[in-house]
Amino acid sequence: MDTAEFIKRLAADLQPVRPLRPPWARALLWLGLALLYVAAIVWRKSMINEASQVAGNARFLAEQAATLATAMTAAIAAFCSIIPGFDRRVLLLPVVPLGLWLASVGLGCVQDWLQRGADGLTLRADWDCLPSAIVMGIVPSVMLVIMLRKGAPLLPRVSLALGALAVASVANLGLQLAHARDASIMVLVWHLGAVAVWVAIGGWLGAFVLGRRHASSVR
Amino acid sequence: MGRTIGQEQNLAALMRAAQGGDREAYAALLSTLAPLVGQAVRQRFGFLQPQDIDDLVQDILLSLHASRATYDPARPFLPWLMAIARNRMADSARRYVRRAAHEVPSEHPPETFPAEDANVSASGYGDVEALARAMTQLPRGQRQAIEMMKLREMSLKEAAAATGTSVGALKVSVHRGMQALRKAMSTTD
Numbered sequence: 001m002d003t004a005e006f007i008k009r010l011a012a013d014l015q016p017v018r019p020l021r022p023p024w025a026r027a028l029l030w031l032g033l034a035l036l037y038v039a040a041i042v043w044r045k046s047m048i049n050e051a052s053q054v055a056g057n058a059r060f061l062a063e064q065a066a067t068l069a070t071a072m073t074a075a076i077a078a079f080c081s082i083i084p085g086f087d088r089r090v091l092l093l094p095v096v097p098l099g100l101w102l103a104s105v106g107l108g109c110v111q112d113w114l115q116r117g118a119d120g121l122t123l124r125a126d127w128d129c130l131p132s133a134i135v136m137g138i139v140p141s142v143m144l145v146i147m148l149r150k151g152a153p154l155l156p157r158v159s160l161a162l163g164a165l166a167v168a169s170v171a172n173l174g175l176q177l178a179h180a181r182d183a184s185i186m187v188l189v190w191h192l193g194a195v196a197v198w199v200a201i202g203g204w205l206g207a208f209v210l211g212r213r214h215a216s217s218v219r
Numbered sequence: 220m221g222r223t224i225g226q227e228q229n230l231a232a233l234m235r236a237a238q239g240g241d242r243e244a245y246a247a248l249l250s251t252l253a254p255l256v257g258q259a260v261r262q263r264f265g266f267l268q269p270q271d272i273d274d275l276v277q278d279i280l281l282s283l284h285a286s287r288a289t290y291d292p293a294r295p296f297l298p299w300l301m302a303i304a305r306n307r308m309a310d311s312a313r314r315y316v317r318r319a320a321h322e323v324p325s326e327h328p329p330e331t332f333p334a335e336d337a338n339v340s341a342s343g344y345g346d347v348e349a350l351a352r353a354m355t356q357l358p359r360g361q362r363q364a365i366e367m368m369k370l371r372e373m374s375l376k377e378a379a380a381a382t383g384t385s386v387g388a389l390k391v392s393v394h395r396g397m398q399a400l401r402k403a404m405s406t407t408d
Contacts, residue, residue: 001381006277007249010284016240017288083289084302152286154306 020150023079023086030075030147031170034140038174041136059111063104064176069097071169078144078162082151082210091158094165101169105192108184121185129175133194136171136178148210157206164202168195231296238287249280256280256304263308279307346404353403361396364389369397 020026073093080090112120144163153159172191230251236244257276264272282303290299354362360382367378368389379386 001277003253003273003277003280004250007246007253007280010249010280011242011246013284014237014240014242014245017238019238019291020288022291083291084286084300084306085294085298086302150288152282152289152303152306154302 020083023083024076026079026147027072027075027166030079030140030143031072031166033143034071034167034170035173037139038136038170041132042174042178059104059108060176063101063108064173066097066101066104067169067173067176070094070101071166071173073097074162074166074169075144078148078159078166079151081155081159081162082148082153084152084154091162094162098165102192105184105188109188112184120183122183123185123189126186126190129178129190132178133171133175136174137167137198140167140170145209153207153210155206156210157203160206160209161199161203164198165195168198227295227297230300231292234287234290234296235292238290238292249283252283252300253280256300259301259304260308264311275308275311278311279304282307349404350400353400356403357396357399360384361392361399364392365396365400368393 021029073096077091077093080086109121114120141164144167145160148159148163151159172195175191176187230248233244233248233251237248253276256279257272260267260272260275260279264275267275283300286303290296354365357365363382364378367373367381368375373381375386375389379389382389384392
């Protein structure tokens with residue numbers, strides 16, 4: 001098709017659009033809604049069991065703060081990645097909080113080992129929290145995908161992997177309040193393992209979920 | 220794509236108007252951008268045929284169209300546009316490399332079967348003039364459908380959008396047109 005004719009058709013297809021809010025504002029909006037949703041689940045199921053006991057545990061609080069910071073920075077990076085011309089260094093934002101989160105859990109493993117010896121590092125299968133984790137992740141995932149699809153799929157795999165990291169972090173935050181306090185090795189393997197799997201799935205499905213969408217009536 | 224500040228501001232103003240739904244401003248913006256984008260594409264893919272360059276330019280404009288909500292009116296326009304253009308050019312380069320990796324250049328297509336029917340290309344495509352005459356005898360809708368789908372290799376969706384008819388109606392037109400052409404060509408033989 002001739003480019004002049006093509007432009008005529010694109011212009012005829014034009015609908016008004018509202019410019020997207022800045023990435024940090026969209027990330028804040030998403031995080032606020034996701035936290036409300038997770039809090040509602042935790043509250044409804046009366047799942048806060050040891051929150052009062054762990055409130056004074058500095059390492060636990062630092063771990064949760066790092067988890068929340070990972071969710072926020074991953075969401076900001078994901079929303080930046082769908083804006084043409086963004087500074088690619090933003091993609092590294094979650095590295096520091098994620099590192100702190102890992103370090104905190106790793107420190108917990110060392111403390112458990114020092115206190116209880118080999119028993120402190122015993123790993124067991126714990127599938128009980130899987131349904132809660134899935135329920136906590138569903139709505140934030142759907143919201144995030146809808147919001148990401150409003151942008152440009154410049155790096156769809158990276159965008160969805162970052163989004164998955166944000167979702168998994170929020171779900172983890174809920175889970176930490178939702179069930180009996182686990183040994184750090186359990187958190188490291190099951191919780192952070194699940195985060196890694198979820199991020200990998202996000203990266204794998206990125207091109208499919210956020211793939212390029214064109215005005216089909218134009219061409 | 221060296222531009223003055225005035226031109227940059229003018230483009231940004233047109234884009235803001237386009238986000239508000241102003242079709243004239245949008246057409247003016249795209250008409251201004253098409254040669255700029257074409258120049259950027261030619262600089263990077265000078266080896267492409269003019270038709271391929273046009274296709275890539277249209278692809279970039281289409282991506283701009285789909286992503287127009289991501290433009291922040293408070294920010295410069297050209298860096299935003301060029302990020303889209305670079306992304307589409309990179310996609311195009313990847314497609315080109317993939318295609319080239321799977322293509323095997325061959326001057327003499329191997330003959331697969333000795334039977335004449337299986338080697339139509341070796342004996343040409345039959346009476347081209349008779350085919351052209353038969354095409355002119357087809358009803359307008361059928362002729363248009365065959366031209367778009369068989370000669371220009373457009374997809375059903377593309378041809379339906381171009382003709383303004385439904386995909387179903389287009390399928391029927393192509394089917395009937397091909398039947399009529401077969402009949403006409405067999406009488407010619």
